[in-house]
Amino acid sequence: MINILVTGANGQLGSELKRISEDNIIQFEKTINFVFTDIDTLNMSDSTLIHNFFQEHTFDYVINCAAYTNVDLAETDKENAYNVNATCVKNIAEAINNQKLSTEQAGAKFIHISTDYVFDGSSNIPYTEEMLTNPKSVYGSSKLDGEKFALENDNSIVIRTSWLYSSYGKNFAKTIHKLCQERESLNVIFDQIGTPTYAYDLALVILQIVKQSINENNFIPGVYHFSNEGVCSWYDFAKIIANNTNSECEINPIESKDYPTPVKRPFYSVLNKSKIKSTYNIKIPHWQDSLNEFFKIVS
Numbered sequence: 356m357i358n359i360l361v362t363g364a365n366g367q368l369g370s371e372l373k374r375i376s377e378d379n380i381i382q383f384e385k386t387i388n389f390v391f392t393d394i395d396t397l398n399m400s401d402s403t404l405i406h407n408f409f410q411e412h413t414f415d416y417v418i419n420c421a422a423y424t425n426v427d428l429a430e431t432d433k434e435n436a437y438n439v440n441a442t443c444v445k446n447i448a449e450a451i452n453n454q455k456l457s458t459e460q461a462g463a464k465f466i467h468i469s470t471d472y473v474f475d476g477s478s479n480i481p482y483t484e485e486m487l488t489n490p491k492s493v494y495g496s497s498k499l500d501g502e503k504f505a506l507e508n509d510n511s512i513v514i515r516t517s518w519l520y521s522s523y524g525k526n527f528a529k530t531i532h533k534l535c536q537e538r539e540s541l542n543v544i545f546d547q548i549g550t551p552t553y554a555y556d557l558a559l560v561i562l563q564i565v566k567q568s569i570n571e572n573n574f575i576p577g578v579y580h581f582s583n584e585g586v587c588s589w590y591d592f593a594k595i596i597a598n599n600t601n602s603e604c605e606i607n608p609i610e611s612k613d614y615p616t617p618v619k620r621p622f623y624s625v626l627n628k629s630k631i632k633s634t635y636n637i638k639i640p641h642w643q644d645s646l647n648e649f650f651k652i653v654s
């Protein structure tokens with residue numbers, strides 16, 4: 356029996372992991388026992404609670420999907436953002452280490468999720484894992500601290516992703532989809548470039564890594580980048596969503612300067628995914644193909 360803890364399980368990514376596990380989309384050769392928790396059942400900012408929880412339960416894998424993801428609010432709610440994005444990760448990494456010491460066993464393998472916001476967006480080539488980080492927001496800095504805590508554990512994988520969306524939770528794709536049916540026109544930024552990531556695809560890859568780790572002992576710690584394939588602007592993304600809603604809603608391109616937000620978004624967020632593709636031998640769908648899969652659920 357392999358025990359897998361998924362924290363922050365009610366969010367977009369956690370919900371996709373739950374869907375894949377319930378539908379048996381990835382077939383494991385061993386029996387898998389998933390434990391899904393969120394803030395109401397396992398508040399990870401409570402270090403004593405986490406310590407005790409790990410003394411009482413043993414896990415082979417911990418997948419941390421919990422995060423403080425409100426990028427703008429984080430600027431004024433700094434303490435909470437750091438608490439969730441950094442301290443919670445520290446608590447998990449320490450709990451895994453303590454368990455390892457007390458049981459003298461290998462301890463859980465840790466998969467933690469991070470973000471393109473650890474970069475400043477000034478690149479004009481896709482970001483590799485080795486490129487210099489330079490977060491420009493509280494959210495980005497808190498996530499970078501979280502990465503460092505996760506990597507203090509020598510059995511950790513950190514996966515940075517970008518522009519995450521899903522049929523669960525709140526996200527750009529769902530918002531545009533809804534607004535297209537309510538409005539005659541929408542203004543959307545065209546000068547920020549990145550790649551959407553369907554949370555389902557990321558969840559699949561996480562479980563493929565777990566499967567390869569179980570079957571082939573292929574679990575290589577370190578940082579990896581993952582998004583869907585291709586590149587677009589928010590405007591392009593919105594335009595394809597609008598076309599899929601069969602609405603008459605017109606999508607107008609605007610510049611970032613005409614849509615001020617508390618946090619300036621990175622102009623360039625494209626991630627280079629060569630490392631994850633070669634290490635785990637995975638194929639990644641193009642973002643438009645994954646968006647079509649999303650529409651099968653949302654439309």
Ligand SMILES: NC(=O)c1ccc[n+]([C@@H]2O[C@H](COP(=O)([O-])OP(=O)(O)OC[C@H]3O[C@@H](n4cnc5c(N)ncnc54)[C@H](OP(=O)(O)O)[C@@H]3O)[C@@H](O)[C@H]2O)c1
Pocket residue numbers: 362363364365366367368369392393394395397398399400419420421422423424439443468469470471498515516517518519520524
């Ligand atoms: N969303 C994006 O566009 C995006 C882009 C790049 C990277 N990422 C990263 O991808 C990962 C998954 O993101 P997501 O969009 O699935 O996030 P999400 O939908 O915001 O889900 C995060 C979950 O964590 C829970 N949580 C918050 N504080 C917690 C605590 N102290 N203990 C336990 N659970 C707690 C949240 O509960 P509440 O809702 O009650 O707070 C929520 O259910 C995150 O690491 C995020 O930083 C996201």
